[in-house]
Amino acid sequence: MKPIISNTDYRAIYSLIQDLPASQRTKEMGQMQNEIESATKVPDGGLEAGIIRINSYFEVMDLDSGKTFQLRLVMPKMANLAEQKISILSPLGVALIGFGEGMLVDWVLPGGPKRLKILKVDNSPQVSKF
Incomplete structure (x- = not known):
């Protein structure tokens, strides 16, 4: 199962990774680069x-x-965990970007292998009402 990302997200993540010095690149950045390279890219709004x-x-x-x-x-x-905002380069962010509601995602997080189910996704511009 390949992630699906917009062209804009692809460019933003790619630029973010490329602009960081090698000394600041983490394992997760390498995983994210692999994820976005293998992802299905779609036009913005698609x-x-x-x-x-x-x-x-x-x-x-x-x-x-x-x-x-x-x-x-x-x-x-x-990113600010106190505000429940996680980075796209965090282990969980890398695992979930490009996947959708109802999907199961198996990923190795710092706490070990996890099986995650995406319950809800809200992409509306206003504050989420979960």
């Missing part, structure tokens, strides 16, 4: 409503623990 992209609000469930998380996927400078 993504289905329920696909996670930059600035998406989403709810995801860890199927092993049953815990759910409501988060927003943002550029690294806007």
